[in-house]
Each structure stands twice: as C-alpha cells, then as structure tokens.
Amino acid sequence: MLRVAIIGNPNTGKTTLFNALTGLRQRVGNFAGVTVERVEGGFKGPDGRRITVLDLPGSYSLSAGSPDEQVALEVLLHRDADRWTPDVVLVVIDAVHLERNLFLASQVLELGIPVVIALNQFDVAQDEGIAIDVPELIHELGVPIVPTVAKRGEGLDPLKRALITAASLPAPARKFVLPADVEDALAPLKSCLVEAGLTPTAAGMEALRLLSVSKSEPHLVTVPQLQVQIQDAMATLKNRGFTPNRLESEVRYAWIAGVIERTVSRPRTIKQNLSDQIDRIALHRVLGPVIFLVLMAVVFQAVFSWATPLMDGIEVLIGALGGAVGDRMADGDLKSLVVDGVFGGVGSVLVFLPQIAILFAFITLLEHSGYMARAAFLMDRIMRTVGLHGKSFIPMLSGYACAVPGVMATRTIEDPKDRLATIMVVPLMSCSARLPVYTLLIGAFVPATSLIPGLTLQGATMLGMYLLGTVAALAVAAIFKRTLLKGPVRPMILELPPYRLPSAWSLLVSVAQRCQLFLRRAGTVILALSIVLWAMATYPKSAVDASLPAEAQQEQQLEHSVLGQIGHAIEPVVRPLGYDWKIGVSIAASFAAREVFVSTMGTIYGVGSENEAALTEKLVAETNPVTGQRVYTPLVAIGLMVFYVFALMCISTVAVTVREAGGGALGWKWATIQFGYMLVLAYVAAWIVYAGGTALGWGG
Incomplete structure (x- = not known):
C-alpha cells in the first residue's frame, strides 16, 4: 500500500481533486486528540497497488498558527499521534496564483519526503493567457509536476502514475542556498x-x-x-x-x-476577469446584502417546494412498508413496536431527508463556487459592530448545515477570544436538525399563501426562523465580546477566490457524505430513542374503557403509561408556554437530538403505517379533553419553533464545544455556559411569543 498526504492552499481545488481521486470511497473522522476533521480515501493505482490518500487541512504555509495547520505539520514531520506516515506528499498548486502557492511547496520540498505537484486549474490559467513552461518548472523544482483540471477529471491518470513513480525517487531538497x-x-x-x-x-x-x-x-x-x-x-x-x-x-x-x-x-495587458465584474455587483454596499438575502430566501423556499415530490415518495414508501409489515404480523405489542415505534419514530424523520439534502447542496454550492468568502466580506461590517470580524461568519454560515462542523471551522480564527466567542454562538444558527421541526409545524399551521412570485408565506416563515437565529447569534456575540471575552477587534485578512462552477461529482460526494451521516443518526440514535419511547408509552398496561373509540382508548393508555406520567410531571413547567404534556415530553426527549421531537410525536400519535400528512392532521385536530380547545394553534406553533431556534438540543454539539473550548474543566465550563444561556433564552423567548400573542388576541 502507498500512503499519500495531499496538501495545498485554500481555494486551489485540493478537495475537488481529492474527491476526483477517491470518489465515494472515503471515511471521515477526527485526528487523534483534536477535533480537526480527518478525511481519508483510496483508489487502485495503475499497477494494481492500493493507494491511500489523506486530505490534510488547507494551509497557506507550515506555520502551525492554528490547530489545522499544526495537524498538517505533525503529519508531514512524522509526529502524528496516529503514526500516519506519508510515503509521498501531493502538493496541489493553483496555476493562476503560482507565486503565492510556491511558498508552501518550497517548505514541503525540504521535508525529506518524495513530492508530486498537481498544477491544478490549468485551464483557467490558459484562458487568462498565462503560459507556464512545465518542463522548465520540473527542472527548477526537481519533482514530478502534472497539470490537472480537477473538476473535469483531467490529468488524473498521469497524476496516479506520477505518485507511484515518485515513491521510488530520492526525496527533494532545498532549492536555494542560504547566506x-x-x-x-x-x-x-x-x-x-x-x-x-x-x-x-x-x-x-x-x-x-x-x-x-x-x-x-x-x-x-x-x-x-x-x-x-x-x-x-x-x-x-x-x-x-x-x-x-x-x-x-x-x-x-x-x-x-x-x-x-x-x-x-503573462499577457502584457491584464483584462478584468469575470470574478471582478461579478464582484462589482455582488460586493456592492447596498446591492450585495440584498443579493445575499435573496439567495437565502431562494434556498429556504427551495427546501419546501423542490423537496415536496421526493418527500411524498418517501412517505408512500414508508407507509407501504409499514402497512405490509403490519399486515403480516399478529395484533399485539410486537406489531405495535414495529409499526408505531420503528416506522412511526424513524420513518417520521426519514421523510425529511430530501430537504436536508437540498440544504446541504446549497451550502456546498456556496462554498465551492467562491461565494461563501464574499458573504464573510459582506458581513464584516456588521460583525465588527459586535466585536468580531467577517471571518467568524464563515463558521456561523456553516452552522446552517450543522453546528458540529461549524464549531470545528472556528479553528481557522487566530485570536483565541474571537474563536471562543464564535463557538458560543454557532449553535444559534438554525441547523438541518431543526428542519424536521420547522417543516412539520409550518406545513401544518402556516398557509402556502403566495407573497411575491416564487416566495410563499411558508418559505418566508422558514427564512424568518433562520434570520431570528442569526440576529440572536450576533447579539449574544456582542454581549460576550463586551464581558467575558472582551478584546480588540482585529482586521480581517481574507482571500476572495475566483468564482468557479463547482464540480458536479464533488458536489454529489459532499451531499452524499452528509446524508449518510443523517441516515446513520436515524438508524442508531433516533431508532434507539424511538424504541425506548414506544416502551414508555406502552407500559405499564392499564385498564381502558372498551366502549370508547379506539383513539380514546389509546389516549387513556397513554395517560397512564410511564411516558404519560413523566409528561404530566413536566406539564407545569411548559404550560406557561402554551404546551401540553405531550409537547413537553417531545421537547424533553429531543434534548438528545432535535429531530427526535418529530419521531416522538410520531410514536405518541401512532402514525407508523401512515404518512407524514397523517401526523400533521392529528396535530391540527388535537384538542384539550377538559376545555375542548385546540392544543396546537398557529401561535403555539410559532412559539415552539422559536423555542427550537434558541435551545441547544444536541449532545454532539456539547461534546465538540467541550473539546474545542479547551477540553477538561475549562471546556466543560464553557459548554455549560453555552447550554444554560441558550435554554434560558429559548424559554423566555417562547413565553414572550405566547403571552404576547395571547394578550393581542392571536391565541385562537
């Protein structure tokens, strides 16, 4: 087996090249002892040898100024805790910005390891009139150099052969002489x-x-x-x-x-490239923020409209499977476990997979196209008012997809106080785990009224939830930067990469990886919790009035079950927010993972063999048995979504905050502060929505 470590500056197409080489044959984890993401893949070389590739974090140099750069240096100096020792280093260089990229390459050439250089984005250099004498460059650097166009897969075969050849060549040495x-x-x-x-x-x-x-x-x-x-x-x-x-x-x-x-x-006259022309509009002081807001509106409207056919298909499939399995089983607890516990719990979450995939696709598209850096630039002015700079907005924007990689992305922020302040607010950005909750409640209680062409009230409500989290994150960051994490606002130095059309394959790989993580979560955490919740809702068995309709009998059994007893104990705490005991139980269960709210509802209302629309219908029709009033109203739904905007309901986020905030007692201190302030904020905000709406007569 041949081990290859791949390294390069950010925005060189390094990850696209890695995806092109390894495809879907990748595994994601963390380097030992740190939360820096470790992506490893492999492929079979032309000689049949297995080649393993490790994608090192993007670095401008081996300065070890941040955790990700330190990890790259540890691996290249053979000091990685996992003893991952590369046989060859593949340095990815942007052919358009050769001068800047050669700094890192010159350092790697001196490490005593065979090196291959991929001269990536070679087509862009040619389009801009830049002529590179590759044979002469090989002579200057003394290592194999292969021109590549990663997004189109060009140059991959010569690159694979060069990696194998380089493994048998002498390691390069310093190419210049010091005084x-x-x-x-x-x-x-x-x-x-x-x-x-x-x-x-x-x-x-x-x-x-x-x-x-x-x-x-x-x-x-x-x-x-x-x-x-x-x-x-x-x-x-x-x-x-x-x-x-x-x-x-x-x-x-x-x-x-x-x-x-x-x-x-280079050509004597440098013409303004397409990226510069686009930036005249995209980075305009007025038009820029408007364009960014419109893009976000398109994303969240697409989450509703584009995903609907796929969600309907998954609903039909889950309903058919649940019905087919249920029809072949005798009535009893085992059938109830499979139909209500498994299909009702896990199935009610799986239906939201298309929406999550669409959200991840848009976030990945923004990153790979080069627009994400522009968003950080646009937000720099706003971020400075809260004591941070635009670079902190990149982890926050990543938090729209998932808070865990968002928190991990803060490792690129050099100042420790800025980094910690960003960690503390990233979970306020509405992640994909909140999507099932938002979608269920918006779909049930917000009409699909058209506001403007292409935007409905449902899409606007979804956008409002995301904006609420973003505004709250900025406000909380300002408080932290003026109190516990007080410090000067540092200038932002950020490269604006050229706009590029992302590789379809690279986009597919990124979305597939995130969907795989979601499915793994649904098949483990949510499945286990669904089974536990079913058992708590089923036992102990109690005598029910046989003369009552089936739904009333089920309600009686649920009232006297372990879940019902816990719910009634919780109810006084959540009643001021307008919630009944069923909502209280669902909230309590979802502290492990937000998606569990929906699966808990599916279990409580027993919609295992039906589709997600059945759960929506039951929520709309649910009434208080004492007062006869509807349990779920638009006001309650809005208050519940606001609660989920602010509450930290993710064990994984707590764990990564502990590690990124310093580990040990220090990490737990900041994780506790984070969990506590978000819970208080969630409760107070939800109470304000419900109490204020009721006072204004909106409670019906």
Missing part, C-alpha cells in the same frame, strides 16, 4: 532539532520556520533547550544585520521570484 552567515547561525538550532528526531533536511526547514514563530508551539515544548537555541539564533542573526522574523519569507520569495521569471509568461 553563509545564516547557515552558521542556524547550525546549533538545526542540531537540536535533529537530536529531537527530525531528519537533517526537515530540521533545516524547521530551523528557518521557527524564526518567525511568535509563541511556543505545543508539539515543541518538550524539546530540550529548543527555546534557548531559537533565542540564540535570533540574537546572532540580528547582530549580523538580518531581521529574523522576516528571514524565511525574504529568502523563499526571492527564490520564487526567480522561478516565476524563468517559467511563467
């Missing part, structure tokens, strides 16, 4: 690193890199005398007229300038 005074000053530091286990070539790269490191890196703390050697080297260099913290960038870019001069020719 003798610099080599002499760095010699003791280099010897110290060699004694710590680095190869001589990697030690040379590290010695030069450490001159610009402003603070001690965790993986170097245990190296004896390292800090002393760094300080001695810096003092010696200063005495000899050098500026230590600028030395690496100066010598590398001086070498890169010579390489570019000998290998690249």
Whole structure:
C-alpha cells in the first residue's frame, strides 16, 4: 500500500481533486486528540497497488498558527499521534496564483519526503493567457509536476502514475542556498532539532520556520533547550544585520521570484476577469446584502417546494412498508413496536431527508463556487459592530448545515477570544436538525399563501426562523465580546477566490457524505430513542374503557403509561408556554437530538403505517379533553419553533464545544455556559411569543 498526504492552499481545488481521486470511497473522522476533521480515501493505482490518500487541512504555509495547520505539520514531520506516515506528499498548486502557492511547496520540498505537484486549474490559467513552461518548472523544482483540471477529471491518470513513480525517487531538497552567515547561525538550532528526531533536511526547514514563530508551539515544548537555541539564533542573526522574523519569507520569495521569471509568461495587458465584474455587483454596499438575502430566501423556499415530490415518495414508501409489515404480523405489542415505534419514530424523520439534502447542496454550492468568502466580506461590517470580524461568519454560515462542523471551522480564527466567542454562538444558527421541526409545524399551521412570485408565506416563515437565529447569534456575540471575552477587534485578512462552477461529482460526494451521516443518526440514535419511547408509552398496561373509540382508548393508555406520567410531571413547567404534556415530553426527549421531537410525536400519535400528512392532521385536530380547545394553534406553533431556534438540543454539539473550548474543566465550563444561556433564552423567548400573542388576541 502507498500512503499519500495531499496538501495545498485554500481555494486551489485540493478537495475537488481529492474527491476526483477517491470518489465515494472515503471515511471521515477526527485526528487523534483534536477535533480537526480527518478525511481519508483510496483508489487502485495503475499497477494494481492500493493507494491511500489523506486530505490534510488547507494551509497557506507550515506555520502551525492554528490547530489545522499544526495537524498538517505533525503529519508531514512524522509526529502524528496516529503514526500516519506519508510515503509521498501531493502538493496541489493553483496555476493562476503560482507565486503565492510556491511558498508552501518550497517548505514541503525540504521535508525529506518524495513530492508530486498537481498544477491544478490549468485551464483557467490558459484562458487568462498565462503560459507556464512545465518542463522548465520540473527542472527548477526537481519533482514530478502534472497539470490537472480537477473538476473535469483531467490529468488524473498521469497524476496516479506520477505518485507511484515518485515513491521510488530520492526525496527533494532545498532549492536555494542560504547566506553563509545564516547557515552558521542556524547550525546549533538545526542540531537540536535533529537530536529531537527530525531528519537533517526537515530540521533545516524547521530551523528557518521557527524564526518567525511568535509563541511556543505545543508539539515543541518538550524539546530540550529548543527555546534557548531559537533565542540564540535570533540574537546572532540580528547582530549580523538580518531581521529574523522576516528571514524565511525574504529568502523563499526571492527564490520564487526567480522561478516565476524563468517559467511563467503573462499577457502584457491584464483584462478584468469575470470574478471582478461579478464582484462589482455582488460586493456592492447596498446591492450585495440584498443579493445575499435573496439567495437565502431562494434556498429556504427551495427546501419546501423542490423537496415536496421526493418527500411524498418517501412517505408512500414508508407507509407501504409499514402497512405490509403490519399486515403480516399478529395484533399485539410486537406489531405495535414495529409499526408505531420503528416506522412511526424513524420513518417520521426519514421523510425529511430530501430537504436536508437540498440544504446541504446549497451550502456546498456556496462554498465551492467562491461565494461563501464574499458573504464573510459582506458581513464584516456588521460583525465588527459586535466585536468580531467577517471571518467568524464563515463558521456561523456553516452552522446552517450543522453546528458540529461549524464549531470545528472556528479553528481557522487566530485570536483565541474571537474563536471562543464564535463557538458560543454557532449553535444559534438554525441547523438541518431543526428542519424536521420547522417543516412539520409550518406545513401544518402556516398557509402556502403566495407573497411575491416564487416566495410563499411558508418559505418566508422558514427564512424568518433562520434570520431570528442569526440576529440572536450576533447579539449574544456582542454581549460576550463586551464581558467575558472582551478584546480588540482585529482586521480581517481574507482571500476572495475566483468564482468557479463547482464540480458536479464533488458536489454529489459532499451531499452524499452528509446524508449518510443523517441516515446513520436515524438508524442508531433516533431508532434507539424511538424504541425506548414506544416502551414508555406502552407500559405499564392499564385498564381502558372498551366502549370508547379506539383513539380514546389509546389516549387513556397513554395517560397512564410511564411516558404519560413523566409528561404530566413536566406539564407545569411548559404550560406557561402554551404546551401540553405531550409537547413537553417531545421537547424533553429531543434534548438528545432535535429531530427526535418529530419521531416522538410520531410514536405518541401512532402514525407508523401512515404518512407524514397523517401526523400533521392529528396535530391540527388535537384538542384539550377538559376545555375542548385546540392544543396546537398557529401561535403555539410559532412559539415552539422559536423555542427550537434558541435551545441547544444536541449532545454532539456539547461534546465538540467541550473539546474545542479547551477540553477538561475549562471546556466543560464553557459548554455549560453555552447550554444554560441558550435554554434560558429559548424559554423566555417562547413565553414572550405566547403571552404576547395571547394578550393581542392571536391565541385562537
């Protein structure tokens, strides 16, 4: 087996190339001891050998300034906790921005590992009139270089052959010569690193890199005398007229300038490219935010309108399966478990898979097309008013899909206080797990009235829930940045990548991975909870009035079950919000995962062999047996959605917050603060909606 680590600057098409090489044969996890996502895949090489590929986090350099860059450095220096040692490093370079990308490549060339360079987006460079002399560039760098167009799969076969060939070639070395005074000053530091286990070539790269490191890196703390050697080297260099913290960038870019001069020719007149023309409108002070809002409205309207046929199909399929299974089983508890517990619980959540897939597709499209960075730029002005900058909006926008990767995405934020403030508010962004709750309640209680062409009241309500979470996140961030996490607002440095048409295959892979995670969750957590809830709703058995209709008998049994008793105990707490005990039980159960609210409702109302429309009908028809009033009204539905906008109901998010916020007691402290303030906010906001609406006469 051949192990290949793939690395590159952000926006080089690295992930698209990784997806093109490995397809759906990927597994996602975390690097040992950290929450940095680890994506690994594989393919069969031309010689039949199995090639495993590890997609390292995108990095502009091996600076280890953030957790993801530190992980990349650990792997490349053979110090990964999992002992994942690459045989070959594949460096992905953007052919249009060769000069900037060669900085990282020059560092990797000095690590003592065979290297292959993918000159990606080669077609874009040609379209812009940039001519790259690839044979001369190979001569300059001394490693195999393959032009590729990842989104179209061009150059993949030569790239696979180059990886196999490179594994048997000598490792490259530094391509430029340091001044003798610099080599002499760095010699003791280099010897110290060699004694710590680095190869001589990697030690040379590290010695030069450490001159610009402003603070001690965790993986170097245990190296004896390292800090002393760094300080001695810096003092010696200063005495000899050098500026230590600028030395690496100066010598590398001086070498890169010579390489570019000998290998690249550009047109004399630079015409404004398409991205610049689009940005004149997309980044306009007035039109830009309007366009962003319109895009979000389109997304949430599509979640309703586009998904409906697919949802109807899944409803029919689940109903047919539930009916077919139920017809072949004798009446009794086992049949009830399968039909009401499994099909009623899990089936009522699975029906929302098309909506979740559409939401993930839009989020992925925004990321891969280059618009996500523009959204951060547009939001920078607003974010600064709350004490953050636009870069914090990227994890928040990712939180629309799922809070877990959103929290993990904060690792690109350099300032610890800004990072922690962003972590604390990311879960307020309405994630895909809230979609089943929103869709169920909006579909039941909000009419599909057309507001403007292409936008209905249902889509506008959905957009309103997402905007409410976003505004609340900004307000809470402002409070944190003015109290517990007070600090200066730092300037935002963010690259705006060119607009690109995303690869259909890469888009498919990303959406398929997220849908797979949702299905796994439905088949494990939600299934287990549905079975437990069914048992709690079924036992203990109680005597029922046989003269009553079947639904009334079921209601009697539910009242006296364990679930009913727990619900009545919870009811005084949720009654001020306008909820009955059934809603209270569903809320309590969904603290494990928000989707469980819908599956709990499906179990309570026994709609296992029917479709999702049956659950909607039962909610609309539900009345209080004492007063005869409807339990669910539009006001109650809005208040319930508002509760779910604010409440943190996701064990996975709590766990990742603990780890990202520092781990141990410190991590638990911030996770507790996060869970507590969100629960209080949810309860108070829901009460204001219900009490205020009732006072205005909207409770009917």
